[in-house]
Amino acid sequence: xxxxxxxxxxxxHKGRRAAFxxxxxxxxxxxxxxxxxxxxxxIASYSFKTSNLTSWVIGNAFLLCTDACVFSLGNAxxxxxxxxxxxxxxxxxxxxxxxxxxNGLYPALFAVVASVCGFLxxxxxxxxxxxxxxxxLAALTILCGMASATCFGLFLSxxxxxxxxxxxxxxxxSYLLILFTGAExxxxxxPLAGRxxxxxxxxxxxxxxxxxxxxxxxxIFWTLIMxxxxxxxxxxxLARFLFGFAERCARRNGQFDLF
Amino acid sequence: xxxAVLCSTMRVQMKQSFxxxxxxxxxxxxxxxxxxxxxxxxRSAGEENFMAYVVLGxxxxxxxxxxxxxxxxxxxxxRYSGTLALIFATPASFxxxxxxxxxxxxxxxxxxxxISLLTAVVLYQVPLTLGSPLYFLLALLAAVLSFxxxxxxVACLLTLSRKTELYMNCxxxxxxxxxxxxxxxxxxxxxxxxxxxALSPTYxxxxxxxxxxxxxxxxxxxxxxxxxxxxxxxxxxxSGLLYRRIDRRVRIAATLEVA
Numbered sequence: 464x465x466x467x468x469x470x471x472x473x474x475x476h477k478g479r480r481a482a483f484x485x486x487x488x489x490x491x492x493x494x495x496x497x498x499x500x501x502x503x504x505x506i507a508s509y510s511f512k513t514s515n516l517t518s519w520v521i522g523n524a525f526l527l528c529t530d531a532c533v534f535s536l537g538n539a540x541x542x543x544x545x546x547x548x549x550x551x552x553x554x555x556x557x558x559x560x561x562x563x564x565x566n567g568l569y570p571a572l573f574a575v576v577a578s579v580c581g582f583l584x585x586x587x588x589x590x591x592x593x594x595x596x597x598x599x600l601a602a603l604t605i606l607c608g609m610a611s612a613t614c615f616g617l618f619l620s621x622x623x624x625x626x627x628x629x630x631x632x633x634x635x636x637s638y639l640l641i642l643f644t645g646a647e648x649x650x651x652x653x654p655l656a657g658r659x660x661x662x663x664x665x666x667x668x669x670x671x672x673x674x675x676x677x678x679x680x681x682x683i684f685w686t687l688i689m690x691x692x693x694x695x696x697x698x699x700x701l702a703r704f705l706f707g708f709a710e711r712c713a714r715r716n717g718q719f720d721l722f
Numbered sequence: 723x724x725x726a727v728l729c730s731t732m733r734v735q736m737k738q739s740f741x742x743x744x745x746x747x748x749x750x751x752x753x754x755x756x757x758x759x760x761x762x763x764x765r766s767a768g769e770e771n772f773m774a775y776v777v778l779g780x781x782x783x784x785x786x787x788x789x790x791x792x793x794x795x796x797x798x799x800x801r802y803s804g805t806l807a808l809i810f811a812t813p814a815s816f817x818x819x820x821x822x823x824x825x826x827x828x829x830x831x832x833x834x835x836x837i838s839l840l841t842a843v844v845l846y847q848v849p850l851t852l853g854s855p856l857y858f859l860l861a862l863l864a865a866v867l868s869f870x871x872x873x874x875x876v877a878c879l880l881t882l883s884r885k886t887e888l889y890m891n892c893x894x895x896x897x898x899x900x901x902x903x904x905x906x907x908x909x910x911x912x913x914x915x916x917x918x919x920a921l922s923p924t925y926x927x928x929x930x931x932x933x934x935x936x937x938x939x940x941x942x943x944x945x946x947x948x949x950x951x952x953x954x955x956x957x958x959x960x961s962g963l964l965y966r967r968i969d970r971r972v973r974i975a976a977t978l979e980v981a
Contacts, residue, residue, distance in 0.1 A: 487888060495892050502899040509905040510763040510775070628743035635747065638755040648762045 468561050472568035478542070479535060479569070492573045493580050496527040500581050503647055504589055516589040521673045522646025524581030525605075525666050528574030528612045529637050535570045536616030537633040539563075540623035553713045559706055563617050571613040578605050596676050600684065604676065607688050608669030611695030615665040618702040624709040645670050665694055727814040731822025736830045739792050748787040753834040756780035757841040760904060761848070772848040773934045777838045779904035782927060784834030785869065786903065790894045793827045793873035796820070798886040806978050817965050824873045828866060853936025857943060861933050864950050865926035871957045872922065878964040902927055922957065925950035 480488045500523040507519040543549045552562065582601075585591040593601075619636060623629050641647055643661040650661045661667050672687035739745045757780040764776050797820065800806040810816050842848050852858055876893070880886045898904065900914065901923040907915055918924045925946045937943045972978055 482885065483888065487885065490892065491888060495895070498899065499895050502895050502904075505899065505909055506760070506763055506904050509909050510760075510767045512767060631743035631747045631751070634744070635751055635755070638751070638759070642755065642759055642762075647759060652762055652765070 464561075468565050469568075471562065471565040475539075475566050476569040478546075492531060493577050496530055496577050497580060497584050500524065500527060500584060501588065503641075504585070507647065508589075514590075516585070517591050517677055518674055519647065520582065520585030520589055520591045521677065522644065522670050524578050524585060525608050525612075525670050525673070526640060526644065526646050527577040527581045528609055528666075529640060531570040531574040531577065532567075532609070532612040532616035533619060533633055533637050533640070535573075536567055536613065537619040537636070538623065538629055539566045539617075539620040541620075541629045544623070553710055559710070560703060563620075563702065563706065566620070567613045567617055570616065571609050574609040574612060575605060578609065595679060597681075600676055600681075601673065604669050604672045604688065607672075607691050607695075608666050611665040611669065611691050611698070614695040614698040614702065618698040618705070621702055621705040621709060624706075624713075640664060640666065643667065663694070665691070665698065667691075668694065724814055724818065727818055728822040728825070731819050732826030732829070735796075735823040735826035739788075739827055739830060742792075745788065745792050748784060748791050749831065749833055750837060752787050753780050753784035753838040754841045756783050757838045758845065761842060761846055770849060771851055771934065772842055772846075773839075773850045773852065774931050775904060776848070777835070777842050777850060778927070778930055778934065780841075781835035781838035782903045782923075782930075783898050784838065785828075785831045786897055786923070787894055788827065788831035788834065789869060789873050789876075790890050790897075792831075793824045794876045794880055794893070795886050795890050796823050796827070797877050797881040801978065810972065810978055816969070817962075820877060821870075821874065824870055824877065828870050828873060832866065852934055854933045857937045858930065858933035861926065861929035861947070864947060864954075865923070865930060868922040868926050868950060868954045868957075871954050871961060875957050875961040875964065878961055878968060881968060897921070897923065900924070906931075920953075922950055922953035925953070 483491065500520070503523050504516050504519045508514065508516055540549065543552060552559065582591070582593075586593060619633065622632055626632065639660075643650070643653070643657065643664045644666045645661065646666075650658055650667065653661060668687040668691035672684050672691065675681060675684050675687065740749070757776060760776040760779050761772065764772065797806065800809055809819050812819070839850065842850060880889055883889065900910075900918045901907070901921050902910070902918065903923075907918045907924055907928075910918060929943065929946050929950065932939075932943055932946070
């Protein structure tokens with residue numbers, strides 16, 4: 464069972480990277496997101512007129528997972544439909560959860576790598592100071608954030624069964640992450656409705672937790688981490704529930720798409 | 723070049739582009755979301771005229787996004803749908819048809835500037851002033867011409883590759899960064915500024931910004947306009963050479979497929 468899970472994860476990964484060479488894949492997963500981080504940090508340095516970009520490096524380093532978690536994972540079922548496996552997956556009597564999780568394994572790993580690279584680039588290019596930061600807790604925060612973002616990506620992927628415009632959906636969602644996670648500007652700037660949405664988004668609490676580690680105010684660190692994990696768990700459950708619903712509709716209607 | 727072919731290609735292209743969800747995202751959602759993001763980032767910067775960085779920045783980022791995800795990939799899209807050979811062999815000139823597509827895309831993409839302006843006015847009621855409207859119009863015309871020529875060159879380059887989708891994704895943010903769509907290029911390090919100065923959109927953005935603030939130094943305006951037009955002419959020559967090379971290669975190999 465566990466072996467099959469990892470084999471499946473490996474196959475999904477091969478499928479995603481088959482069209483690209485190693486360099487191109489690295490460019491896509493890490494290089495391009497790093498340029499994005501530098502772009503937003505430069506806007507912040509000019510607009511907020513500051514040379515201390517720690518908060519933006521943290522926020523954008525977390526957002527580096529967007530490519531892996533939102534775009535790669537979000538297109539999972541669209542990919543299954545495209546390659547003709549959707550029928551087998553829906554009709555199979557086995558549980559779908561390991562399949563969904565296997566799909567998210569490699570994107571989550573790449574998200575962690577991209578995020579760590581983001582912190583390194585932030586340190587080298589923008590002089591972010593890691594001294595005094597508890598590295599173990601920082602690593603834990605990254606892992607929790609990426610786990611939560613991966614669950615969010617799985618939740619989004621189910622929408623691939625409900626509409627045929629996933630590019631549109633995923634691009635809008637990637638902007639919503641930029642706007643509502645507090646990566647580019649403080650969440651407190653948003654109106655009340657925006658602040659509520661911000662708390663429902665993945666990564667918001669991880670970014671706040673990482674900021675608390677850098678500002679050496681660890682009072683609310685564990686609360687934020689637990690809240691982030693709860694957000695991720697909620698999205699995983701929602702993904703499972705939505706997929707079950709789509710599966711039932713597919714069996715009842717005799718077709719795989721809900722649109 | 724037949725004007726009727728050019729006009730009908732433009733019309734068909736506009737309709738085809740608008741039918742694609744990704745283009746609708748670039749055209750409508752992208753400028754709205756970028757305006758919100760840039761406004762939130764610039765609102766505490768003490769900037770009084772949000773036209774220069776928020777509206778222009780978001781509009782130009784949207785315009786470039788439309789070019790990346792439409793004009794740049796149009797030849798590849800024709801190949802995918804099996805119509806490239808028909809377009810290539812038709813008595814109307816192939817470059818004329820591609821130019822018609824690119825002009826159609828660029829004209830419809832100018833809507834991003836209007837949408838960005840509308841978002842800033844409706845959502846934030848921010849003060850927007852246009853210092854020199856006539857110079858703005860002149861700068862906009864030069865910018866459109868420049869974007870049309872760049873699109874044509876990028877479309878040519880991407881014709882030679884199977885991985886258009888990868889490159890389309892990877893050119894969006896670097897150009898936003900290098901050409902200073904959302905901040906002045908003076909923020910960039912010296913070595914990177916050298917690359918910025920070789921890209922015509924950098925001058926287009928600077929001219930537009932100058933006319934938003936009001937043109938006080940006419941010599942500087944004409945100087946930048948001259949450089950912009952010179953670079954545009956250079957790109958046009960390069961684009962023409964590329965088309966000839968591709969044409970020759972296609973005739974020798976007797977195929978429009980890439981290796």
